[in-house]
Amino acid sequence: MPEQHATDLLIVGAGPAGIAAAVAAHDGKQRITILDDNPQPGGQIWRGEAQTPSDTAAAEWLKRVRATNAQFIHGARIFAQTDDGALLAEMTNGETLSLRYQKLILATGARERFLPFPGWTLPNVFGAGGLQALVKGGLSIAGKRVVVAGTGPLLLAVAAYLKKRGAAVLLLAEQAPFTKLIGFGLQVARSVSKFKQALELKGQLRGVPQRFDCWPLAAHGEGKLARVTLRQGARTFDLACDYLACGFHLVPNVELAALLGCAVRDGCVAVDEFQQSAVAGVYCAGESTGIGGVEVALIEGQIAGLAASDRHHDARPLFAARAKAQRFAGALNRAVALRDELKQLPQADTLVCRCEDVSFERLQTQPEWRAAKLHTRCGMGPCQGRVCGPAVEYLFGWQSASVRPPAFPASIGSLAQVAASSSSNSGD
């Protein structure tokens, strides 16, 4: 028998949205559980803040959530639904956890978008946030030569963080043109708090060369990365480096929501004004409803937490702040939209699917995603298309197919629990 856990409000994701939801929902009466697959709370953006706080907002929200009765379960990942209000999670130690809830808030966040280019599978080529996560996880970066490339505000934060930890950041390459970012910059200047943040970041990035209209063409090395070829305008140049931190903005994690039957539109979980999904009693907050950053996540989390606790009138006053933060996020997302030239990055033999080693060439003959999966096994490996899915969507315009359980690769023991739990529920 798997371990059982029953709660009134289950929150999946211990990042800003999940934490804010728990704080808002706390009334001392209902049982609140926050489940996360990471070993610590904070999500990707506040990773490590629980141990050594450096971010005042993170410290404040973590303090607030600790003052609630919310129970944290770490190292658990949901892979199947067995019934309405019943989910199964697999723990890091391989054991299965059976969860029952009345209301559910999904705060599953986002992942980086990766684009394939020659050499991107070489060891020491990381996602931008990926390298930051590894450094936060104990990897020493002091004295290492790092190239940070791709697109989006995460690159700035990562470059500043790595520099602070002693890395030699050789270059920050942003694919978006400077002119596009100027328009966004003007919007930043209108918001005092954002402007202050931007100036702080600029100060932290002093000494880091930045180029716009610039992106990686290839990574080279024998068995591991040795140098990167980049392009700016008509010019190409090489940089010898130890690490390449490369990401192309973010993609919402909608797989669990889709598995539970929530509607997904344009790659984001569709929600109403109270953050409720198409499934009654299932709410969604933060990046999985659209890439909006920490501010949107905190507001949406609070609205979801209040609405899930039937305190809708308390949620309404937050609507204006949410709309403002979402407008800002929308402008940012447009400013860092991917340019078409990046579709030329993969060569015939460049692997697009890293799990099944499927080359770009083999995908070019496929008519759509489902056929590609069936004929090449692209997206059929352990990551279940989480890495190659957004890439093929950008490269070929293929929309990802439906999600099936298990939502993550699970052990035979865990899968056996799905059958056992489902049959006991149906009375067989």
Next chain:
Amino acid sequence: MPNAVTLSINGQPWRVPAESTVAAAVLLSGVTTFRRSVTGEARAPLCGMGICYECRVTVNGQAHARSCQIVCAEGMEVRTDA
């Protein structure tokens, strides 16, 4: 090293700060190849957050463990698959 733990990486003892992830510990030990792809390519962590499955290693006999989401513990035995 205060608050350090000792684990074994491919049979070699390694002392790392407590709270380090196994992925960070493997990289610190100088190992850059965590696994071999289906066609034999060297692979290592990409996402650092448990979605890419490129950081898989064997931890205490448990194969396919995602090293970026596991915190090092005293006496842990880690084997890379390459």
